[in-house]
Amino acid sequence: xxxxxxxxxxxxxxxxKDVELRCDPxxxxxxxxWYRQSLGQGLEFLIYFQGNSAPDKxxxxxxxxxxxxxxxxxxxxxxxxxQQEDSAVYLCASSHGAGTGELFFGEGSRLTVL
Amino acid sequence: EDQVxxxxxxxxxxxxxxxxxxxxxxxxxxxxxxxxxxxxxKGPEFLFTLYSAGEEKEKERLKATLTKKxxxxxxxxxxxxxSATYLCAVxxxxxxxxxxxxxxxxxxxxxx
Numbered sequence: 001x002x003x004x005x006x007x008x009x010x011x012x013x014x015x016x017k018d019v020e021l022r023c024d025p026x027x028x029x030x031x032x033x034w035y036r037q038s039l040g041q042g043l044e045f046l047i048y049f050q051g052n053s054a055p056d057k058x059x060x061x062x063x064x065x066x067x068x069x070x071x072x073x074x075x076x077x078x079x080x081x082x083q084q085e086d087s088a089v090y091l092c093a094s095s096h097g098a099g100t101g102e103l104f105f106g107e108g109s110r111l112t113v114l
Numbered sequence: 115e116d117q118v119x120x121x122x123x124x125x126x127x128x129x130x131x132x133x134x135x136x137x138x139x140x141x142x143x144x145x146x147x148x149x150x151x152x153x154x155x156k157g158p159e160f161l162f163t164l165y166s167a168g169e170e171k172e173k174e175r176l177k178a179t180l181t182k183k184x185x186x187x188x189x190x191x192x193x194x195x196x197s198a199t200y201l202c203a204v205x206x207x208x209x210x211x212x213x214x215x216x217x218x219x220x221x222x223x224x225x226x
Contacts, residue, residue: 004157033214042120042201042218043158056213091157101146101205103214105157 002026004106006092012112013082021077021109025094032075033093033103034067043091049075050097082113116141116206120217127224130191135220137202138184145212147185149178150201152219158201192224 005024013019025032030051035043045059049069060066064082069075079086089110093103117140127133139147146165150158162171164180171178175196177188187200199219205212 031212035216043203043216045213045215048213050212058213093157101148101163102160103148103150103158103203104160107155107157 006106006109010110018080023075023092029094030097031095035091036088038088084113087113118217124221129226132190135187139204141206145205148203152199194224194226197224
């Protein structure tokens with residue numbers, strides 16, 4: 001597709017369940033970012049992938065959060081044993097490469113943990 | 115620690131009333147400063163990139179400027195369709211990575 005695609009757009013889950021959020025970046029983009037945005041707040045950096053380099057995981061809030069990127073393209077963010085404070089919009093972005101600045105964002109996946 | 119602070123948190127303007135949004139930053143190894151616009155329920159949309167102090171960029175009613183410590187987004191004669199959240203972000207690459215850090219944003223409301 002022409003833009004960054006994220007799925008699901010909405011996810012409601014029960015506390016303690018695991019969830020997977022998917023991001024399909026723009027074709028040819030080597031850099032991929034995950035951010036979290038709580039209601040009325042700014043974007044909280046979670047993790048960054050660049051090509052085949054080791055990802056920058058410095059923003060992951062706990063070991064319940066993990067992400068992988070397969071084949072340098074699609075990425076999955078996994079949240080294990082979800083908690084209510086995990087409720088937020090999870091945004092994925094991609095860019096042409098490291099240091100090129102402009103990020104192209106998807107529409108986000110809204111996660112609600114009951 | 116790298117930090118981006120935006121002010122004000124919210125700004126209410128009348129149509130045609132010009133104003134400015136502020137973004138102050140503290141980073142090691144600034145590679146670029148970016149402005150994004152975010153509409154409700156949407157992902158942020160890129161507006162400008164600024165790389166060095168003194169640089170300015172313009173797009174329609176918006177102009178972004180950069181100093182060594184802060185950036186301003188000037189809005190001239192705003193219209194209701196300019197209502198959105200404006201996000202400032204910095205890309206810091208001192209550690210070898212290229213993490214992009216966002217501020218909390220300024221929510222702009224323009225009334226007709």
